[in-house]
Amino acid sequence: MPVRFWHWLRGRRAVPTLLELQRAMRASLVDRDDGAAAAMLAENVPPDRLNIYRNTFVTGVTKALRLSYPAVYRLVGADFFEGAAGLFIARHPPRSAYLDEYGTDFPAFLRDFQPAASLVYLADVARLEWAVNRAIHAADGEPLDLTRLSALPSEDQIRICFVPHPSISLVRTDYPADVIWRGVLSGDDAALAAVDLEAGPVRLLVERRTTGVEVSRLDDAAWRFATMLCEGHPLAAVFIAATDTGNDALLTEYLAAGRFIDFRLAPAEFSVHTTPPEAVS
Amino acid sequence: MSPAAMKSPSPIPAKAGIGLRFQHHQAVADVAPDVAWMEVHTENYMGGGTPLRYLDAIRCEYPISLHGVGLSLGSAEGLDPAHLERIRRVAERIEPALMSEHIAWSVTDGTYLADLLPLPMTEESLSVVCRHVDQVQNHMKRRILVENPSTYLRFCHSTIPEWEFMTAVAERTGCGILCDVNNIYVSAHNHGWDASTYLAALPPAAIGEIHLAGHSVRPLDDGSTLRIDDHGSRVIAEVWALYREALGRFGPIPTLIEWDTDVPPLDVLLGEADHAGALLALAEGEARGANVA
Numbered sequence: 001m002p003v004r005f006w007h008w009l010r011g012r013r014a015v016p017t018l019l020e021l022q023r024a025m026r027a028s029l030v031d032r033d034d035g036a037a038a039a040m041l042a043e044n045v046p047p048d049r050l051n052i053y054r055n056t057f058v059t060g061v062t063k064a065l066r067l068s069y070p071a072v073y074r075l076v077g078a079d080f081f082e083g084a085a086g087l088f089i090a091r092h093p094p095r096s097a098y099l100d101e102y103g104t105d106f107p108a109f110l111r112d113f114q115p116a117a118s119l120v121y122l123a124d125v126a127r128l129e130w131a132v133n134r135a136i137h138a139a140d141g142e143p144l145d146l147t148r149l150s151a152l153p154s155e156d157q158i159r160i161c162f163v164p165h166p167s168i169s170l171v172r173t174d175y176p177a178d179v180i181w182r183g184v185l186s187g188d189d190a191a192l193a194a195v196d197l198e199a200g201p202v203r204l205l206v207e208r209r210t211t212g213v214e215v216s217r218l219d220d221a222a223w224r225f226a227t228m229l230c231e232g233h234p235l236a237a238v239f240i241a242a243t244d245t246g247n248d249a250l251l252t253e254y255l256a257a258g259r260f261i262d263f264r265l266a267p268a269e270f271s272v273h274t275t276p277p278e279a280v281s
Numbered sequence: 282m283s284p285a286a287m288k289s290p291s292p293i294p295a296k297a298g299i300g301l302r303f304q305h306h307q308a309v310a311d312v313a314p315d316v317a318w319m320e321v322h323t324e325n326y327m328g329g330g331t332p333l334r335y336l337d338a339i340r341c342e343y344p345i346s347l348h349g350v351g352l353s354l355g356s357a358e359g360l361d362p363a364h365l366e367r368i369r370r371v372a373e374r375i376e377p378a379l380m381s382e383h384i385a386w387s388v389t390d391g392t393y394l395a396d397l398l399p400l401p402m403t404e405e406s407l408s409v410v411c412r413h414v415d416q417v418q419n420h421m422k423r424r425i426l427v428e429n430p431s432t433y434l435r436f437c438h439s440t441i442p443e444w445e446f447m448t449a450v451a452e453r454t455g456c457g458i459l460c461d462v463n464n465i466y467v468s469a470h471n472h473g474w475d476a477s478t479y480l481a482a483l484p485p486a487a488i489g490e491i492h493l494a495g496h497s498v499r500p501l502d503d504g505s506t507l508r509i510d511d512h513g514s515r516v517i518a519e520v521w522a523l524y525r526e527a528l529g530r531f532g533p534i535p536t537l538i539e540w541d542t543d544v545p546p547l548d549v550l551l552g553e554a555d556h557a558g559a560l561l562a563l564a565e566g567e568a569r570g571a572n573v574a
Contacts, residue, residue: 015438018405019357022389022398029394040401042435049434052509053396060395094393097351097364098327137328167330208330 029057030093061089064099068133071184072126100137121175128177131169131206135213138167143258158236162229163262167208170227174201178215234266293318293344293378295533297558299550306335308547316554320346320537327367346379354413355386355400365420381426381459399432402439402446414454426457426489431464431510444482457489462524467496467508488531494539513542528564
């Protein structure tokens with residue numbers, strides 16, 4: 001559209017409200033539609049000045065994604081990443097100024113992103129990276145004071161529903177995302193060469209310890225047990241569903257590691273048909 | 282709420298400070314540099330973990346200013362209450378000596394546009410910004426400072442000179458002004474304003490902090506240049522000169538060196554702060570001399 005047209009249009013327009021102006025700028029920055037915003041610029045301001053703001057928006061948000069998905073970035077390379085990020089940002093622009101929380105939909109976007117289809121494990125690595133990102137930025141939480149548990153009457157202990165530390169995620173991936181993630185970030189080509197994509201699903205516990213974020217593998221039973229605990233199911237239900245031996249030890253380990261920060265009690269009627277687990281204190 | 286009912290004003294001294302970035306957390310913890318105070322971006326400390334642990338330790342040694350970059354005081358649709366509350370929680374933990382935000386907007390239709398976007402300088406914008414500054418000061422139970430923007434475009438329906446807009450916000454809400462001298466220089470160049478006129482129009486009593494930073498120069502097709510406020514280099518001589526002019530008008534004011542892109546080693550930042558500190562000491566002497574006379 002010729003610039004002269006916009007100058008003409010400016011003269012025709014009523015003064016835009018602030019909301020109209022902000023929506024016009026959003027259309028320019030996110031949807032690359034400059035028309036309305038260009039018509040609001042002062043006469044001697046060239047419309048290409050809008051590019052400066054659009055570039056700041058796209059590069060700033062792309063950088064936030066790159067910081068959250070460093071292994072994905074290395075797996076696909078800078079150009080591919082920027083291209084994918086640009087499409088993702090247009091479709092899922094940030095909702096809040098707290099950019100550490102931005103990018104939760106990126107793994108699903110990559111899963112359906114045809115140009116990346118040959119990297120079958122890419123979305124799995126992205127899901128792991130999102131869990132790692134969450135662990136890095138999660139709020140602090142004091143470990144549950146175990147004397148609060150031992151103070152409970154034993155008949156109430158089966159009604160305990162734990163609140164996990166906010167840094168904890170349990171992730172199941174079809175491919176060995178943990179080995180790929182570590183190999184890529186440490187540049188360990190030997191480890192990457194040894195990856196067996198046919199080895200079957202892996203189950204991962206992601207958490208922030210005082211030394212940093214840790215990603216550890218769990219076997220199927222431990223993963224199901226941990227998942228139920230972290231989803232806040234009452235202990236009785238967890239022990240009924242997870243019949244494997246070793247769960248007591250696992251629960252003790254989780255409590256000792258400070259993986260829970262609080263608990264609540266399920267309603268009393270819950271306990272009627274259940275058997276109390278071992279004392280947890 | 283009247284400013285008198287809010288928390289006492291800044292204990293940050295009228296000396297030079299540095300913008301603390303993640304790259305310098307460890308260096309600051311290791312060497313405890315000789316600098317009067319530090320400022321951080323509030324949005325970088327909204328989670329837990331390592332950044333907050335560093336800041337918890339550093340705040341015991343230095344007065345801290347919380348500088349917000351995402352509240353979007355100029356949003357027509359109102360402030361994001363969740364973001365306001367996140368800021369309050371950071372402030373509760375860090376107990377900053379100062380809190381500041383920008384005369385800009387970055388959120389519309391639930392989308393965060395990740396930049397400090399220019400407002401049209403209109404009565405409507407002024408009333409929106411003042412309403413939001415009131416809201417923030419009530420929520421935080423303290424006075425805040427608002428920073429003048431650097432901009433690359435202007436809108437055809439703007440009716441208020443930016444310096445009058447800044448002054449009006451301070452007068453109507455009781456907030457202070459964070460005078461970014463580099464931003465004044467950048468915007469004056471980009472829009473053909475006179476930087477000294479801008480400075481002279483600001484109310485000295487409202488100035489609570491000064492920012493200094495580097496910027497880049499982008500050549501345009503028509504042979505002119507656009508100055509871009511990228512905080513990626515040293516403060517240029519012309520901005521130091523304008524800073525001296527500001528100190529002459531406002532007296533010694535807490536002054537911050539910002540550096541956000543291509544962040545240099547801590548020593549470089551401290552060198553810039555030393556330079557600002559020397560000019561502040563001169564201004565201090567001149568202010569004392571004037572009082573004696």
